[in-house]
Amino acid sequence: MNYNWRIVKLGLNDQLNQDGVLLENAVVQVQWKLIAEDTDGVKASYLGNTTLDASSIPANQFVPLNDVTSAQVITWLQDVLAGAEQDRINKQLDAKIERSKLRTIKPNW
Numbered sequence: 001m002n003y004n005w006r007i008v009k010l011g012l013n014d015q016l017n018q019d020g021v022l023l024e025n026a027v028v029q030v031q032w033k034l035i036a037e038d039t040d041g042v043k044a045s046y047l048g049n050t051t052l053d054a055s056s057i058p059a060n061q062f063v064p065l066n067d068v069t070s071a072q073v074i075t076w077l078q079d080v081l082a083g084a085e086q087d088r089i090n091k092q093l094d095a096k097i098e099r100s101k102l103r104t105i106k107p108n109w
Contacts, residue, residue, distance in 0.1 A: 038097050
């Protein structure tokens, strides 16, 4: 199964970090889509919304909005969704693909 992430929309907000430094236009909300495709080309998608928190990011490690890439946002999402949550989403996608395949199977008689 192949899984591909798409960033749909970013939510921004100024956020204070632990040191009291204002991080301007921090990415604090991400609307995303995860698309699964099996070896037969059958696809399914899952739309999600994830909240991010920049308050623990030191000012010297903060990525300004103009420098943020899709790959970075996907990495942040994967860090937040790691483990059981990611497994749950993948299982839902796998089940959608299986249901889709069952609907398209034609009997041989």
